[in-house]
Amino acid sequence: MSTATLSNRPFAGTKPPATDNKPRWERAVPVYGVTVITPFFLALVGLAILSLFLTVYREVVGLGPASGMNDKFGWGIWKTFNVVVLTAWGSGAFAVGVVAWAFGRKRLFPLMRMALLTSMLAYACGLCLLGVDVGRPWNFYWVVLPWHWNLHSPMAEIAICMSVYASIPLFLENIPPILERLWHVNVKWQPAVERIEHALHAFFPIIVAAAYLLPAMHQSSLGALMLLAGQRVHPLWQTPFLPLLYVGAATFMSFACVAGTTMLCCLVWKRAMDMEVLDEAARISAWTIFGWLAIRNLDLLFRGSLFTAFHFTSYAGIFWTETILIAYGGWMLLQSLKTHKRQTMFVGYALSSLGGMLYRFSPTTLAYMPGPHAMYFPSTIEILIALGFASIGIAIFLIAVKLLAILPASNQEWRNMAAYYKFRKPAISRNKYLGFFDHNELSLSDKKSH
Amino acid sequence: MAITRRELITNIGKAGVPVAVAMTVGPQALQAEELSAPTEPLSLLYDATLCIGCKACESACSAANNTEPDTSGDGLHQAPADLNVFTRNIIKLYKPEDGSPSSFVKRQCMQCFDPGCVAGCPFEALYKDKDDGIVHWDGGKCIGCRYCTISCPYSVPRFQWLGFNPVITKCELCSHRLAKGLKPGCTSVCPTSAVIFGKRSALLLEAKRRIKSNPGHYYQDRVYGETENGGTQALYLSRVPFEKLGLPEIGPTSGPSSTLRWQKRIYSYFALPAVLYVGLVTVIRKNLKGHEQEAHEQEKETGLRAQL
Numbered sequence: 217m218s219t220a221t222l223s224n225r226p227f228a229g230t231k232p233p234a235t236d237n238k239p240r241w242e243r244a245v246p247v248y249g250v251t252v253i254t255p256f257f258l259a260l261v262g263l264a265i266l267s268l269f270l271t272v273y274r275e276v277v278g279l280g281p282a283s284g285m286n287d288k289f290g291w292g293i294w295k296t297f298n299v300v301v302l303t304a305w306g307s308g309a310f311a312v313g314v315v316a317w318a319f320g321r322k323r324l325f326p327l328m329r330m331a332l333l334t335s336m337l338a339y340a341c342g343l344c345l346l347g348v349d350v351g352r353p354w355n356f357y358w359v360v361l362p363w364h365w366n367l368h369s370p371m372a373e374i375a376i377c378m379s380v381y382a383s384i385p386l387f388l389e390n391i392p393p394i395l396e397r398l399w400h401v402n403v404k405w406q407p408a409v410e411r412i413e414h415a416l417h418a419f420f421p422i423i424v425a426a427a428y429l430l431p432a433m434h435q436s437s438l439g440a441l442m443l444l445a446g447q448r449v450h451p452l453w454q455t456p457f458l459p460l461l462y463v464g465a466a467t468f469m470s471f472a473c474v475a476g477t478t479m480l481c482c483l484v485w486k487r488a489m490d491m492e493v494l495d496e497a498a499r500i501s502a503w504t505i506f507g508w509l510a511i512r513n514l515d516l517l518f519r520g521s522l523f524t525a526f527h528f529t530s531y532a533g534i535f536w537t538e539t540i541l542i543a544y545g546g547w548m549l550l551q552s553l554k555t556h557k558r559q560t561m562f563v564g565y566a567l568s569s570l571g572g573m574l575y576r577f578s579p580t581t582l583a584y585m586p587g588p589h590a591m592y593f594p595s596t597i598e599i600l601i602a603l604g605f606a607s608i609g610i611a612i613f614l615i616a617v618k619l620l621a622i623l624p625a626s627n628q629e630w631r632n633m634a635a636y637y638k639f640r641k642p643a644i645s646r647n648k649y650l651g652f653f654d655h656n657e658l659s660l661s662d663k664k665s666h
Numbered sequence: 667m668a669i670t671r672r673e674l675i676t677n678i679g680k681a682g683v684p685v686a687v688a689m690t691v692g693p694q695a696l697q698a699e700e701l702s703a704p705t706e707p708l709s710l711l712y713d714a715t716l717c718i719g720c721k722a723c724e725s726a727c728s729a730a731n732n733t734e735p736d737t738s739g740d741g742l743h744q745a746p747a748d749l750n751v752f753t754r755n756i757i758k759l760y761k762p763e764d765g766s767p768s769s770f771v772k773r774q775c776m777q778c779f780d781p782g783c784v785a786g787c788p789f790e791a792l793y794k795d796k797d798d799g800i801v802h803w804d805g806g807k808c809i810g811c812r813y814c815t816i817s818c819p820y821s822v823p824r825f826q827w828l829g830f831n832p833v834i835t836k837c838e839l840c841s842h843r844l845a846k847g848l849k850p851g852c853t854s855v856c857p858t859s860a861v862i863f864g865k866r867s868a869l870l871l872e873a874k875r876r877i878k879s880n881p882g883h884y885y886q887d888r889v890y891g892e893t894e895n896g897g898t899q900a901l902y903l904s905r906v907p908f909e910k911l912g913l914p915e916i917g918p919t920s921g922p923s924s925t926l927r928w929q930k931r932i933y934s935y936f937a938l939p940a941v942l943y944v945g946l947v948t949v950i951r952k953n954l955k956g957h958e959q960e961a962h963e964q965e966k967e968t969g970l971r972a973q974l
Contacts, residue, residue, distance in 0.1 A: 243973050280827025287750060287824055290815035318949050325957075351810020351825065351832040358789040358807055365789065368922070368930050371813045372788030392974060399971070417974060420954055425946035429939060443925035444786050444817035447914060456928070586821065587912075627968050 239488030241326035241624035244393070247485045247617050248633045257614055260607040267604020270597050271348050279351060282597045289584070289592035293602050294349040296580040299342045300438050301573045302606065303378070304466035306338020308474035309386055310431035311467040315500055318428060323496040326624035329393060330481075331474045333622055336390050337609035339382040345605045346375075370440035377434040385427035391416060393620040435466045442579040450531045450583035451521040457511065462576065464508040469572035471501040472545075476565035479558065481623050488626065489558065498549040498561050505546030505568055509539070534574065534582050541571030703779055704799030707899050708839060709866035710774070710853065711873055714904040714911065715883065716860035717770040719757055721745075723852035723861060727755040727774075730840050730851030749773060751826040754837040755852050760910050769904060771911035772861055774852070775822045775837035776891065777801055777899035778920065783836075785922035786817035792834075799866075799899050800839045808834055819895060819914060819921055866899055873901055896920025 274282035285292040308331030316324040347353050358364050359376055366372045392413065399409045439462030442449050455461070475497040482489050516522040525532050545568025552561035574582075581592065594602070617623050725744055728735050735744035736752040746753040754774060761768040781801050783792045791808035794801050803823075810832055814823040826832035840850035848854065853863035862869065873889040881887065883905065890902035895916040902913060909915055932938055961972035 242968075243970065276830055278826070278828045278830060278832060285827070287748065287815070287827075288821070290812035290825060317953050318946060320953060322957075349811075351812070352805070352808050353810070355789070355791075355807055355809045358809070364807065366785075366787055367933055368926055369786050369788050369813075370926075370929060371786055371811055373929075373933075375788050375809070375811075396971070396973065413974075417954075417958070421947050421951035424950045424954070425943055428946055428950075429943050433939065437929075440926070440929050441813070442816075443929075444782050444813075444921055446782075446819055446916070446921050446925065448816075448819075456925070459928075621973060627970055630970055 238492070239490055240626050241490035241493055242627045243625065243630055244326075244329050244621035244623060245625040245629045245633055246619060246621050247481075247623060248636055250485065250618065252615055252618050257611060260611040260614075263600070263604045263607045264611060265604075267601045267607075270601050270604070274348060274597070274601065279349075282595065282601075284593050284595040284598055286592065288586040288590035289581070291580055292349070292592065292598055293581075293594045294345045294598065296577055298345045298602050298605060299349075300441075300580060301576045302338050303342045304435065304438070304462070304576050305469045305473045305569060305573065306335045306342075307431050307435060307466045308332075308470040309335035309389065310428060310435070311470040312474050312497075313424070314428050314432075317424065321496065321500065323493055324500075326490065326493050327474050327478060327497060329622045329624070330478050331470070332386070332389050333393075333613065333616055334473055334477060335470075336382070336386050337613055339378065339386060341605045341609040343379055343382055344608075345602070346378075348601065348605075370437040370443070373437040374434050374441070377430050377437070381427065381430035381434065385423050385430065388416065388419075388423050389427055393616075393622060397620050431466075432463060435463045436460065438462050438576075442584075445579075445584065448585050448587075449579050450524075450585060451519070452516065452524055452531055452535045453579040453583045455515050455519060455521075457515050458579065461508065461512055461515075464504065464511065465572045465575050468501050468504040468508060468542075468546075469569045469576075471497055471504065472565035472569035472572070475501070476562060476569065478623065479562050479565075481617065485623070487623060487629070490624065491556065491558075493624075494558075494561065495553055498552055498564070501565070501568070502546045502549040502553075505542055505549070509543055509546070513539075531583055534578055538571050538574045538578065541567050541574065543571075545569075545571060703897075704795065705797050707777075707779075707799035707866040708844070708863070709777075709869045709899045709901055710839070710850070710861055710863055711869040711901045712772045712861045712903070713873075713876065714769045714771055714860070714902065714906070716858045717757070717772065718858055718860070719759060719770040720857060721757050722855045722857065723755055723772065724753070724757060726851040726855040727837075728752070730843055733835070749822065749824055751824050751833070751835045753824075754835060758912070760906060762910070767905055769906045769911065771902075771904070771913075772852070773820075773822075773912065774900065775801060775839070776820050776895070777837075777839065778895050779897040779899070780895070780920035780922050782817040782819055782895075782921045783814035783823055785926060786813045788813070792823070795841075798839075798841075798844070800841050801836070802838055802841070803834050803836060805833060810834075817921070819916055820912075866901070869901055873903055876903060893918040896923060 270282070279285055283292050283294075308327075312324055312327055312331040315321045316328060347356070350356075356375075359379060365376060395409050395413050395416075399406055399413075436459035439459035442454070443456070443458055446454070475494060479489060479494065481487065513522065516525070525535050545564045545566070548560050548564030548567065552558070552564060721744075724746070725735065727733075728744065731754055733752045733754065736746040736750060737744055739745035739747065746756055748758075749756050756773050758771050758773060759768065760771060777794075777799055778801075779799070781792070781794060784790075784794050784801060787793075787808075788811065789807045789809065791804045791806075792801060792814055793804065810825070812825050814834060815821065815825055823834050823836045825834055840848070843850060849863045853861050856862075862872075864872075870889065870892060873892075877884050877887050877889070885904050885907055890904070890908045890913050891898035891900055894913075896919060902908065902911075904911060958974060961974055965972040
């Protein structure tokens with residue numbers, strides 16, 4: 217990679233031209249000056265605690281009384297929504313990362329920390345809930361005994377690959393913001409933190425490469441899961457291309473998750489948006505969507521299943537809902553590139569990820585036909601646990617963006633933050649931000665002048 | 667000239683690509699998946715035209731496997747509605763509205779030659795015996811993911827929905843009785859010999875003999891299970907279409923071999939993932955180096971600590 221392309225307008229690259237007054241995302245800055253504990257946060261914590269109690273109930277009485285699952289529908293929303301759908305939505309660390317690092321779209325760098333954090337949380341919550349969902353979790357220790365793996369099973373691939381990915385590469389990728397925070401807390405810790413950072417950076421290529429390979433494997437295996445169900449998945453969804461389509465859906469859904477969540481955070485916490493970065497993300501997202509739609513519909517056409525989409529059935533209805541949501545979302549993303557309306561872009565992301573979620577959900581549940589009189593609807597306890605585990609993720613997200621440098625902003629924003637902490641010590645001590653910036657910022661500039 | 671580390675990795679990567687591609691789509695892989703058939707498969711032959719629906723096999727099955735009788739129907743009689751965690755074997759009635767011939771059907775594990783449940787089971791908790799071909803469940807390995815209930819085309823394995831220590835229940839052809847020299851529970855009580863037990867080869871001959879001596883009597887003059895789903899060890903004869911009895915027309919290719927072909931090839935010897943990994947490491951190492959350099963340049967310029 218030559219320096220010419222590097223200085224395109226990277227996250228940590230050259231300074232933008234002085235004449236340009238557009239907001240730039242130059243570095244990640246914590247959301248400062250707001251408390252972590254808000255009514256919304258407390259509601260999330262309440263839901264999380266409730267779900268943990270309900271989880272204990274589920275472990276004691278079994279899956280039957282706690283959920284709507286039955287002999288015909290062996291899988292409920294814990295697997296089909298929290299694992300299959302939410303990990304796709306949260307696979308930004310993979311999709312945005314591959315585009316940014318492997319395909320060299322360096323403009324996307326400012327979004328990486330958001331991508332890594334959302335992925336980490338989505339995967340952690342999905343895996344925890346998978347542990348709640350399986351009937352005999354104590355046998356999970358077979359994961360560490362490779363000679364007992366049935367590598368031809370998509371389920372084994374998911375169980376092994378997902379837990380390895382979330383616990384090693386994805387976890388390590390999320391370490392730098394934490395180290396940075398520690399670096400700022402105490403001057404005495406700085407040499408030690410720098411040593412760890414140095415060691416981590418030395419291993420980054422092999423860690424990051426694993427963080428791109430493993431999700432590609434298990435996100436496709438999630439699609440391969442339903443291949444074995446054969447005729448019981450409606451022909452509008454059942455195709456040998458299911459693994460590919462699942463990875464494709466994960467790609468545009470996670471772009472929507474990362475860029476959409478960043479936009480939402482910018483709105484909520486009044487951050488400026490770098491439209492150059494967001495436009496790039498929207499462009500990639502839109503073209504992924506249209507490519508994906510083309511592959512899906514060509515496959516349907518060549519298999520001759522497209523005609524069933526014109527039957528008057530609920531399956532056709534689901535198919536059209538998915539297709540229209542995804543296509544209209546993609547079209548809105550393209551529109552937003554022309555009109556420069558953030559609202560259009562955000563709604564485009566929201567619609568395309570809703571459509572993608574529906575697509576990932578359908579083969580396992582809505583379009584799964586295990587026989588006559590088969591019926592599944594999640595029980596209240598099941599829904600509460602699913603929401604509770606998701607709210608644990610959101611709560612940790614809210615803590616993380618306020619304590620760690622995750623959300624992108626300008627260099628000026630960082631200086632504003634340093635000034636804020638310098639002049640409002642009482643507020644700092646109340647929020648336990650004490651010592652985060654005041655003298656460390658000065659010590660940094662001293663060190664650099666030597 | 668000495669080879670640098672990067673060159674070494676790149677060269678390994680370059681050499682690996684053709685090897686990995688060859689391993690993935692190579693001639694051996696392109697051959698039809700060969701099933702390692704059990705040496706002496708044991709079978710059931712069920713002739714629906716002989717079955718009188720007395721359900722003696724149901725209670726015999728419960729007794730043989732020591733499962734609680736399922737009296738959830740009326741609280742008195744053992745009358746399960748379907749296979750469930752108490753019921754490994756069930757007699758069902760197919761009775762069409764239009765008055766065309768009705769039929770009983772006995773449902774239990776088909777003991778497929780290439781079972782979907784075994785193909786899907788992540789840690790080999792379900793496994794097929796190499797000699798008699800019986801598909802067993804091992805509670806010490808099962809994580810309770812219930813993928814078998816989805817991957818079995820006959821919906822046979824059933825999960826226990828109550829309690830903290832759930833099990834998977836399926837017909838294991840009374841292998842504990844076979845070890846004692848006894849026949850499976852269901853075949854030992856059938857009053858009309860609608861279901862008989864024996865070696866698969868012998869039962870297949872018997873089924874074909876019945877078809878030959880009664881031409882037109884059986885649906886399509888066909889034995890269900892001879893080739894269906896790659897061949898099953900439970901064999902069926904019937905007057906009414908098999909599909910009406912809940913035996914789907916799957917075709918001679920088994921579910922796993924027709925759907926997991928690419929899964930198997932892509933992961934064969936882990937060659938393709940390994941090559942991809944090496945390629946990714948090379949690209950990312952290059953990009954990271956440039957990024958780090960720039961971040962440090964910017965740190966000097968702005969006086970703010972570099973974020974990597």
